[in-house]
Amino acid sequence: MSGRVLVGVKRVIDYAVKIRVKPDNTGVVTDGVKHSMNPFCEIAVEEAVKLKEKKLIKEVVAVSCGPQQSQETIRTALAMGADRGIHVDVSGKDYENLGPLQVSKILAALAKQEDAQLILLGKQAIDDDCNQTGQMTAALLDWPQGTFASEVSLEGDKINLVREIDGGLEHIKINTPAVITADLRLNTPRYATLPNIMKAKKKKIVTVKPADLGVDVTSRLEVLKVEEPPQRQAGRV
Amino acid sequence: FITPLALVLSDTHLKSVEMERFADEADVVIVGGGPAGLAAAIRLKQLANKHEKELRVCLVEKAPQIGAHTLSGACLEPSALTELIPDWKERGAPLNTPVTEDVFSILTEKYRIPVPILPGLPMQNHGNYIVRMGNLVRWLGEQAEELGVELYPGYAAAEVLFHEDGSVKGIATNDVGIAKDGSPKDIFERGMELHAKVTLFGEGCHGHLAKQLYNKFNLRENCEPQTYAIGLKELWMIDEKKWRPGRVEHSVGWPLDRNTYGGSFLYHLNEGEPLVALGFVVGLDYTNPYLSPFREFQRWKHHPFVAPTLEGGQRIAYGARALNEGGCQSIPKLTFPGGLLIGCSPGFMNVPKIKGTHTAMKSGMLAAEAIFPKLTAETLDSETAGLHVPEYAENLKNSWVWKELYAVRNIRPSFHNYFGLYGGMIYTGIFYWIFRGKEPWTLKHCGTDANQLKPAKECTPIEYPKPDGKISFDLLSSVALSGTNHEGDQPPHLTLKDDSIPVARNLGIYDGPEQRFCPAGVYEYVPLDTGNGMRLQINAQNCVHCKTCDIKDPSQNINWVVPEGGGGPAYNGM
Numbered sequence: 001m002s003g004r005v006l007v008g009v010k011r012v013i014d015y016a017v018k019i020r021v022k023p024d025n026t027g028v029v030t031d032g033v034k035h036s037m038n039p040f041c042e043i044a045v046e047e048a049v050k051l052k053e054k055k056l057i058k059e060v061v062a063v064s065c066g067p068q069q070s071q072e073t074i075r076t077a078l079a080m081g082a083d084r085g086i087h088v089d090v091s092g093k094d095y096e097n098l099g100p101l102q103v104s105k106i107l108a109a110l111a112k113q114e115d116a117q118l119i120l121l122g123k124q125a126i127d128d129d130c131n132q133t134g135q136m137t138a139a140l141l142d143w144p145q146g147t148f149a150s151e152v153s154l155e156g157d158k159i160n161l162v163r164e165i166d167g168g169l170e171h172i173k174i175n176t177p178a179v180i181t182a183d184l185r186l187n188t189p190r191y192a193t194l195p196n197i198m199k200a201k202k203k204k205i206v207t208v209k210p211a212d213l214g215v216d217v218t219s220r221l222e223v224l225k226v227e228e229p230p231q232r233q234a235g236r237v
Numbered sequence: 238f239i240t241p242l243a244l245v246l247s248d249t250h251l252k253s254v255e256m257e258r259f260a261d262e263a264d265v266v267i268v269g270g271g272p273a274g275l276a277a278a279i280r281l282k283q284l285a286n287k288h289e290k291e292l293r294v295c296l297v298e299k300a301p302q303i304g305a306h307t308l309s310g311a312c313l314e315p316s317a318l319t320e321l322i323p324d325w326k327e328r329g330a331p332l333n334t335p336v337t338e339d340v341f342s343i344l345t346e347k348y349r350i351p352v353p354i355l356p357g358l359p360m361q362n363h364g365n366y367i368v369r370m371g372n373l374v375r376w377l378g379e380q381a382e383e384l385g386v387e388l389y390p391g392y393a394a395a396e397v398l399f400h401e402d403g404s405v406k407g408i409a410t411n412d413v414g415i416a417k418d419g420s421p422k423d424i425f426e427r428g429m430e431l432h433a434k435v436t437l438f439g440e441g442c443h444g445h446l447a448k449q450l451y452n453k454f455n456l457r458e459n460c461e462p463q464t465y466a467i468g469l470k471e472l473w474m475i476d477e478k479k480w481r482p483g484r485v486e487h488s489v490g491w492p493l494d495r496n497t498y499g500g501s502f503l504y505h506l507n508e509g510e511p512l513v514a515l516g517f518v519v520g521l522d523y524t525n526p527y528l529s530p531f532r533e534f535q536r537w538k539h540h541p542f543v544a545p546t547l548e549g550g551q552r553i554a555y556g557a558r559a560l561n562e563g564g565c566q567s568i569p570k571l572t573f574p575g576g577l578l579i580g581c582s583p584g585f586m587n588v589p590k591i592k593g594t595h596t597a598m599k600s601g602m603l604a605a606e607a608i609f610p611k612l613t614a615e616t617l618d619s620e621t622a623g624l625h626v627p628e629y630a631e632n633l634k635n636s637w638v639w640k641e642l643y644a645v646r647n648i649r650p651s652f653h654n655y656f657g658l659y660g661g662m663i664y665t666g667i668f669y670w671i672f673r674g675k676e677p678w679t680l681k682h683c684g685t686d687a688n689q690l691k692p693a694k695e696c697t698p699i700e701y702p703k704p705d706g707k708i709s710f711d712l713l714s715s716v717a718l719s720g721t722n723h724e725g726d727q728p729p730h731l732t733l734k735d736d737s738i739p740v741a742r743n744l745g746i747y748d749g750p751e752q753r754f755c756p757a758g759v760y761e762y763v764p765l766d767t768g769n770g771m772r773l774q775i776n777a778q779n780c781v782h783c784k785t786c787d788i789k790d791p792s793q794n795i796n797w798v799v800p801e802g803g804g805g806p807a808y809n810g811m
Binding site for chain 1: 259261297301302304305371372375387389392410413414422423424426428429474510553717718720721722807809810
């Protein structure tokens, strides 16, 4: 067992910012807008770092797919305790069309390349709300998946997981290697403090391209139009 | 008044909390990533590279990214920028809109009196650029990083550190992970200490660390109190047919009365889309506690000269910030052992020109140039004492910054006469336009802004129109557009020295002016649950870090301290 955990982190528009649709309706305005790490990815990083602190795993590798600025998101993960980072460089039109299927293929390829024992992801991203990447990655790797995790404990080569589902809490046991996606109550992420950000500058981030991993990022989906939600109409009693 | 750390120390969780702070050393630490701080950082590194010396320059900034807390009109005079980075155009500085049209008006409720802008009047804008200051600051940040400055956005300087001899040793960032009640959460982490040979404080208008430094080093004993204004701003995407790129409009008069200083600006940017920056400034020496700068701004937009530009348009951003108006009468002592004050913090704004960025940047550059030879001198011994660099203040007095501020020193105070605005304009016309500020006297301000409010019973409430939702808007939807947010579970950063004063004094005598002057709806007087009486509710999460409350509170009871770094507005090119 390599004891290596891959954590996916996504750079998204900060949750407190008011989103604005581009005048040409092709997407939302991102230029200059405040971005931060997807809150569920923060929880995933925290869980990975906790496992390392408990000495249950040996290394945490943070991965992000996106343009140059995604490196800032990886740096935050490094400041929280990840050991090294992999930046999968996707920019321009490819980045605008990047979705869960391509990201899952990238993560699956990286998992094989890095001999990962565990993949920790957020349950969904707050910009697209897809909630698909974890599940697709597990399917591509033919690994078990524990999604919406609110409790994770390692028991030998198995994982005990509590899942938050509509009906209540589901307790399952899965084999490793596995994919886990983090839900809100899994933990409270630590702050990336300034001394850790300074130390993180010395940790390595390697940049690769999807083609290096044998992944084609062409999208099978075409965005036709992005619109503001309709104005709320007054109710009638 | 209890600091969050003091509350932590008194908590029983103390045993499990690691109290030692991690410390690191730099040559220079700069507090604040605005035009002054970044200009100083860039100048330091330019000098270091030129003389082949190693210099570690660290800059801390409370905004989550450089530029996110920057808010300004703005018409930039590029003089200081050209001195700092002569090839700014080739390097892609976002100065894309030269001023092409300059219009000044006196507004009445229905009409507009055009005022010719004669050459030589301070508000003439030939040669200047309309800029989105947040974007310029972001670009300055990139230039600084390229030169090797270590930028740390998202980290707020919360405490000044001192050597045993009382000189400044550096700063410490705030402790994070403290709950609302002051107890440490599981994720509690102590802040970090950054030690430096010399620390530059560039916190912008009314900085909170500067406040402490004024007291500690008696920096204000020979100058007048600073006077301020609040500036509110919006960005609008307008109908293309109304768009006149490069057009600058300023007005005074309606909706303010002749004894309340203030006016409006409206600038047509030229960056490929019909974007307009507009806003309203109100002097904080206003006397009527019923005045609401926000609502004056919203009703000004309905003026027949203004509304047509906005009709059919969409508001995309909102924000507010205090600005200083004291001019050279209010500039404090600028240096003290271990530190210097730069930018709008001591306050170099040229009020009639409505420009302070060029002087702020120049002050940063002068600070860097004064510090550099002392930093690299062989005889330096900084282990136990911070560097004192009084040369900075002397150089500033001999520079164009001082000449410029001296010439306009009497314009703002000349407003304090029976004829108010009109008396001020006449004074400006005679003494500035003709005599260029050479008159041998220097007018005084009339004291601190906080002392200017009259009791509510001596004043008439103002009837403001309801917002129409198309041109004017309510406060809460405006605050939402600032993108402001703070981690909810932290002690409120708007602290009260005495909890009983708001209801007894602010509400009792002045009818709670903070409900009206806060541009973010932080202060609300709500009925007590028991039904008899009111209490002050502080919605700290809404704060946009404008500092107006700290300035205008008639009881001077509100003390703004810095919240956890990364919180506050998320302005984009404001």
